[in-house]
Amino acid sequence: MKIKKTALLSAALITALSLSACSSNKTNNQAPSAITPTADAAQTAGNAEEEGLIPEPGAKLIIWEGKDEKPFIDAIAQEFTAKYKIPVEFQEVPATDQRKKLKTDGPAGLGADVLVMPHNTLGDAVASGILLPNDIFAEDTKANYPKELVDAVSLDGVIYGYPRNVETYLLYYNKELVKEEDLASWDSIIKFAKGYNDVGNNKFGFMWQVGDFYYNYSWIAGNGGYVFGQTARILRISG
Structure with a gap:
């Protein structure tokens, strides 16, 4: 899916995880960690349609994260691929570099579908037009997280991310x-x-x-x- 915006995996006190967009773009020179699907497109569409998501044929999910988080990403990527039959590609990009990188890679069609971002940088990211709202799972997010965490990944009443972790x-x-x-x-x-x-x-x-x-x-x-x-x-x- 060639998109100029990406879903947000947001953080500082809070971090959020988003799996709402899929990409079939070519990767950059970073070494990927890919998980290959084993089912046909019909089965893929069936699982995705249950949650209102219908990926295009050949879609894959690109995730940016730091190397320390790779074992965690690999684990949840396996579950994601098993359910939706969509391959997941891990690209090593530190959280501190992701927002700046997305501003150039996003419009070029090379950006990640999922990334981590400090919640206190949300305003700049939204103003730059590089994020998609968390619209499909907005109500689910509100129901399963404390209001303070939802507010941290929201701007002007719109939710852009999924709370992932809290620091203290x-x-x-x-x-x-x-x-x-x-x-x-x-x-x-x-x-x-x-x-x-x-x-x-x-x-x-x-x-x-x-x-x-x-x-x-x-x-x-x-x-x-x-x-x-x-x-x-x-x-x-x-x-």
């Missing part, structure tokens, strides 16, 4: 240096840090990447704060 923060500590009572509250953590910090010897009681808003936002939202205001809207300028 962890606090690691050395039990030989920190007692449990030191972790009872943030006040106790701050108190411990002040007594432990030794800048000259590069010793710190508590650290995080203060220059990365991804980590700073937890301090804001965790205390009821917000960034742009409750009624703020995104202004998209095209030209």
Whole structure:
């Protein structure tokens, strides 16, 4: 299917997975991992039609993902191919590169049908015209995921992705240096840090990447704060 847009596999706190478009385009120079169908086109159409999807003859599904996710993709690709009799091709493209690559490969007919994307880049992707809405499975997505996850892959009331995973923060500590009572509250953590910090010897009681808003936002939202205001809207300028 030669399409200029692709379905979204979206992420940052949330990631989404979409299997709503199939492609018969030629691959690029990356080594593919393909799963070959074994049934005829009639059987393919029968399975797909149950969910409102009818792929064209010779269709295949191209997935972009990082190499660490290949075992996971291979596993679900086998299930997809077994059900729909459509081959799945894995192309190694890191999640951080996918949106930029799709802007050029999509219009050329070389883009992926399924990809991973941080949910906080959804606005740019929609404005660039490189995504298809999650329309066929929109109600199913709403019914099976918490509203916060659905909102993360939606823009202006339209769902563009499928939540795949949620990330959070962890606090690691050395039990030989920190007692449990030191972790009872943030006040106790701050108190411990002040007594432990030794800048000259590069010793710190508590650290995080203060220059990365991804980590700073937890301090804001965790205390009821917000960034742009409750009624703020995104202004998209095209030209």
